[in-house]
Amino acid sequence: MYRYDRYDQEMVDARVAEFRDQVQRRIDGQMTDDQFKPLRLKNGLYLQLHAYMLRVAIPYGTLDSRQMRMLAHIARKYDRGYGHFTTRQNIQYNWIRLADTPDILADLATVEMHAIQTSGESIRNISADQYAGAAADEIMDPRPWAELLRQATTFHPEFSYLPRKFKIALIASAADRAALRWHDFALRIVKNAEGETGFQVYAGGGMGRTPFMAYEIRDFLPTQHIFSYVQAVLRVWNMHARRDNIHKQRMKILVHELGQEEFTRQVEAEFQHMLTLDTDFPQVEYDRIAEYFTPPPFEAGLTDRIEQSEPGFVAWADRQTAAHKMPGYAIVNISLKPVGEIPGDISAEQMEMIADLAERYSFDELRATHAQNLVLPHVRKQDLYAVWQGLVAAGLADANLDLVTDIIACPGLDYCSLANARSIPVAQQIAERFADPERQKDIGELKIKISGCINACGHHHAGQIGILGVDRKGTENYQLLLGGSGAEDASQAKITGPGFDEAGIVDAVERTIEQYRTLRNPGERFLDTYRRVGMEGFKEAIYG
Amino acid sequence: MIVLTGNDLKTGDVVWWDGAGWSADVNTAVDVGQEADTIALREDAACRVNVPYAIKAEHTSDGVRPAHIKDRIRALGPTVRMDLTRRPDDAGAQDWVI
Numbered sequence: 001m002y003r004y005d006r007y008d009q010e011m012v013d014a015r016v017a018e019f020r021d022q023v024q025r026r027i028d029g030q031m032t033d034d035q036f037k038p039l040r041l042k043n044g045l046y047l048q049l050h051a052y053m054l055r056v057a058i059p060y061g062t063l064d065s066r067q068m069r070m071l072a073h074i075a076r077k078y079d080r081g082y083g084h085f086t087t088r089q090n091i092q093y094n095w096i097r098l099a100d101t102p103d104i105l106a107d108l109a110t111v112e113m114h115a116i117q118t119s120g121e122s123i124r125n126i127s128a129d130q131y132a133g134a135a136a137d138e139i140m141d142p143r144p145w146a147e148l149l150r151q152a153t154t155f156h157p158e159f160s161y162l163p164r165k166f167k168i169a170l171i172a173s174a175a176d177r178a179a180l181r182w183h184d185f186a187l188r189i190v191k192n193a194e195g196e197t198g199f200q201v202y203a204g205g206g207m208g209r210t211p212f213m214a215y216e217i218r219d220f221l222p223t224q225h226i227f228s229y230v231q232a233v234l235r236v237w238n239m240h241a242r243r244d245n246i247h248k249q250r251m252k253i254l255v256h257e258l259g260q261e262e263f264t265r266q267v268e269a270e271f272q273h274m275l276t277l278d279t280d281f282p283q284v285e286y287d288r289i290a291e292y293f294t295p296p297p298f299e300a301g302l303t304d305r306i307e308q309s310e311p312g313f314v315a316w317a318d319r320q321t322a323a324h325k326m327p328g329y330a331i332v333n334i335s336l337k338p339v340g341e342i343p344g345d346i347s348a349e350q351m352e353m354i355a356d357l358a359e360r361y362s363f364d365e366l367r368a369t370h371a372q373n374l375v376l377p378h379v380r381k382q383d384l385y386a387v388w389q390g391l392v393a394a395g396l397a398d399a400n401l402d403l404v405t406d407i408i409a410c411p412g413l414d415y416c417s418l419a420n421a422r423s424i425p426v427a428q429q430i431a432e433r434f435a436d437p438e439r440q441k442d443i444g445e446l447k448i449k450i451s452g453c454i455n456a457c458g459h460h461h462a463g464q465i466g467i468l469g470v471d472r473k474g475t476e477n478y479q480l481l482l483g484g485s486g487a488e489d490a491s492q493a494k495i496t497g498p499g500f501d502e503a504g505i506v507d508a509v510e511r512t513i514e515q516y517r518t519l520r521n522p523g524e525r526f527l528d529t530y531r532r533v534g535m536e537g538f539k540e541a542i543y544g
Numbered sequence: 545m546i547v548l549t550g551n552d553l554k555t556g557d558v559v560w561w562d563g564a565g566w567s568a569d570v571n572t573a574v575d576v577g578q579e580a581d582t583i584a585l586r587e588d589a590a591c592r593v594n595v596p597y598a599i600k601a602e603h604t605s606d607g608v609r610p611a612h613i614k615d616r617i618r619a620l621g622p623t624v625r626m627d628l629t630r631r632p633d634d635a636g637a638q639d640w641v642i
Contacts (some may be wrong), residue, residue, distance in 0.1 A: 026553070026591070027553065027554060029590065031591075032588070032589070032591065033588065033591075033594055033595055045553055047556060047594055047595070048556075049558070049614070049617060049618050049623060050553075050556070050557070050558055050618065050622065051551070051555065051556035051557060052556035080628055094622075096556065097554060097555045098553065098554050098555070098556060099554050194591075243623045342624055342625075373569065376607035413613070414617060414618055414622035414623055414624050414625075415622055418616075422617075422623065422624075425623065425624055428624070474611070474612055474613065475613070476613065489587060
């Protein structure tokens with residue numbers, strides 16, 4: 001993985017010192033909240049319902065055990081013993097004291113981490129396939145490109161005061177594990193007919209109050225021109241963006257107002273101009289970055305056999321592992337969704353136990369996923385049993401990946417100042433309702449995503465079953481949506497009809513699922529059945 | 545009644561205007577009536593509190609109860625981590641919020 005050089009470290013250390021001074025001036029009363037707010041947001045510090053919240057960046061979801069142990073240290077020393085993995089592959093802490101923040105950032109800097117680009121009108125932490133560098137189905141590791149873009153855009157003056165936040169995702173496989181088309185700008189590494197490597201480019205996606213899926217704006221961009229192209233897109237957006245209207249500032253609004261064809265035409269024109277400025281990276285710079293992502297020293301001749309004597313382990317291995325590019329290895333998904341617990345939450349002790357497993361069994365590598373789970377990317381199959389035992393000890397051995405209890409949920413009204421309704425209790429009640437492993441297995445793939453407000457941090461627009469919490473005259477109310485997807489078959493979920501109260505939404509979800517079980521053809525996922533029969537096939541079962 | 549609330553500048557803790565300063569206990573909140581804006585502006589300008597704002601609340605037998613669920617959650621803490629709330633041993637605290 002990437003390691004800071006002297007310049008990276010100096011920049012991050014300088015930023016910590018700068019923020020330390022800003023915090024002190026705020027505490028001393030030399031700055032008002034209006035003056036301080038944009039400064040703290042540039043360092044990932046929010047003010048939420050109960051306290052300050054610090055969101056720490058995990059670039060493209062990759063971290064090592066040393067960094068995970070630091071995250072545990074921060075949870076224990078400065079917070080209340082836990083952290084929360086987010087839908088953007090970051091981690092956030094809910095109980096931060098302002099005066100501690102500079103020390104936290106200084107501690108993070110010692111392990112090459114920071115909280116820059118986790119808030120504000122910036123290019124946010126770039127997300128990527130959590131299986132990058134390990135997946136059997138990828139063309140190449142996409143992370144060197146993500147790192148290159150991160151370095152080129154962080155602190156770039158042209159991208160420091162964007163009209164609104166800008167989210168980029170990057171993958172290198174036909175399977176989409178990063179919700180590509182729900183991003184402002186997304187890249188899929190592909191090969192053309194000549195066997196050359198390039199990018200398929202999407203633009204204009206996003207969730208929130210006005211959800212749009214991104215259009216494809218280029219089917220093949222030679223890799224060497226990626227920075228020119230990114231700049232062209234950002235410049236077209238910057239030129240037209242409605243900075244006067246907060247609801248129209250995101251690039252998705254511009255793309256869909258101009259239309260795919262016109263937006264693409266303007267980007268291509270600006271791209272031709274950018275090419276004359278010669279701002280693309282030299283190959284040597286890509287090579288320098290790519291060297292950090294050299295595959296670990298995989299062993300040859302390993303067995304593919306997996307221990308079969310213990311049913312609990314076999315069920316876990318069957319559900320939680322994915323195909324690795326190297327024979328004898330597997331990708332391990334760690335569920336942060338134990339039934340009844342808070343999706344994405346993890347204690348300091350659990351972080352340390354997982355760090356130990358990564359160090360011992362996964363070449364010291366870990367990944368965070370946008371589905372609020374973790375990944376050990378490179379585990380020998382012969383070590384899976386030991387890893388499972390470690391996860392059992394950590395209380396994180398649930399075998400529910402992509403099943404009904406593997407629910408994405410934003411912090412909701414329990415923590416978030418923007419929320420209108422609580423998300424977590426709904427997720428917990430649904431998980432408890434469907435806790436029986438056999439019932440989950442029978443239902444099969446079913447991705448439930450819950451947001452506590454229209455900002456959609458819980459990705460409800462992309463939920464096969466989505467739930468949106470709203471405020472109805474001071475009372476929590478929940479809208480039910482069906483048919484969304486964040487995968488390669490991306491689609492936007494549609495609202496079923498009138499909303500429900502907290503107990504009612506759990507019952508409605510159960511009726512929806514039971515109707516699916518009644519209607520499904522052999523081999524059909526929930527989403528397949530929904531697409532075949534449409535909303536009408538479910539409405540009567542939901543509303544009676 | 546109208547009460548003033550905000551977040552402590554240094555800790556971010558939820559605080560309530562008790563007539564003389566800011567308290568972490570919602571039950572100490574006083575009715576500020578027409579003075580809400582004046583007090584909020586003064587305290588904000590003096591950097592003694594973050595983003596103070598006025599809310600409706602009522603006096604009940606249990607004390608001061610904010611009218612909106614968001615402020616009741618602010619007064620108590622996260623309903624999904626009762627151990628981290630201001631009433632960790634109170635079985636009725638959840639009902640007070642909902």
